[in-house]
Structure formats: structure tokens, C-alpha cells
Amino acid sequence: MNVSARRLALALPLALVAASFLPIAEAWSVPQEHEESPLGQAMEHMKAGMRKTKRGLESGDTAAAIEGMGEFQANLLAAKLETPPMAAGVPEGERAAFVAAYRVTLLDALRASCDVEQALLEGRMDDAKTLFGEKLRPMEEAGHARFTEDEH
Numbered sequence: 001m002n003v004s005a006r007r008l009a010l011a012l013p014l015a016l017v018a019a020s021f022l023p024i025a026e027a028w029s030v031p032q033e034h035e036e037s038p039l040g041q042a043m044e045h046m047k048a049g050m051r052k053t054k055r056g057l058e059s060g061d062t063a064a065a066i067e068g069m070g071e072f073q074a075n076l077l078a079a080k081l082e083t084p085p086m087a088a089g090v091p092e093g094e095r096a097a098f099v100a101a102y103r104v105t106l107l108d109a110l111r112a113s114c115d116v117e118q119a120l121l122e123g124r125m126d127d128a129k130t131l132f133g134e135k136l137r138p139m140e141e142a143g144h145a146r147f148t149e150d151e152h
Contacts, residue, residue, distance in 0.1 A: 041081060052068030084102050116132050116136060
């Protein structure tokens with residue numbers, strides 16, 4: 001048996017074993033409930049960006065905090081284009097105003113995140129921490145209270 005045939009004989013069973021674990025690995029990669037919608041996915045990535053920013057701010061790692069804000073902002077823009085599921089339960093005559101309020105809330109969060117990022121870029125870590133904790137985080141909680149079904 002030549003070297004190539006031996007490698008193939010060893011590789012094939014390993015590939016079959018690895019392939020059998022693929023469905024398990026995929027199931028662990030992203031929780032099922034967040035695969036349901038683009039909005040759910042964007043919100044999960046926004047949350048991850050907030051966590052990354054918070055860790056960066058706590059450790060004084062400016063680059064990590066900026067990276068987290070970028071992740072947050074990119075996914076906020078994606079979420080802004082979606083309609084929250086709660087809108088379906090809002091009376092038709094009030095639905096457009098509800099969706100507009102949702103988008104304005106996300107725009108306010110984007111502005112606040114830009115303020116955090118600007119403070120970081122200018123080397124003002126203390127200001128970034130204050131803006132993050134006193135401006136951006138409360139907006140997150142208020143937005144969830146108003147626009148998610150979990151809170152109602």
C-alpha cells in the first residue's frame with residue numbers, strides 16, 4: 001500500500017467521525033431562539049459588543065472597547081432596519097408611530113455609542129466609562145422595556 005492510500009485509509013474514518021459531530025457543533029454555535037430572525041441575531045451581536053466594550057473599559061483596554069463599540073454599532077444599524085415583533089400587536093393606526101419610536105430609540109443609542117467611541121479615540125477613558133454607564137446602558141434597559149415582549 002503506497003503512502004497516499006494509507007493516508008486515505010486513515011483519513012476516511014476520521015472524516016466520517018468528524019462529520020457525525022457536525023450537527024452537534026452547529027447546535028452549540030448559536031442558540032436556537034436567536035436564529036429565528038435577523039433582529040434576534042443583531043440584538044445578540046449588539047449584546048456581545050456591549051460586553052466586549054464593558055470588559056475593555058473595566059480593564060483599560062481602549063482597543064477592545066473600541067472594537068466592542070464597532071460591533072455594537074454595526075449590529076445596531078442592522079437592527080434598526082428590522083421591525084420589532086411587538087409591532088404586530090400594536091393597533092394598525094398606531095403601528096407606524098411605534099416603529100418610528102423604535103428606530104428613533106436606536107438612533108439615540110447610536111449617538112450615545114459614538115460619544116463613547118469618540119471619548120475612547122481621544123484618550124478620555126474616564127469620560128468613556130461615564131458615558132457608557134450613565135448614558136448608553138440605561139438606554140439599553142429602557143429600550144428593552146419598551147420594545148421587547150420579554151419585559152411585558
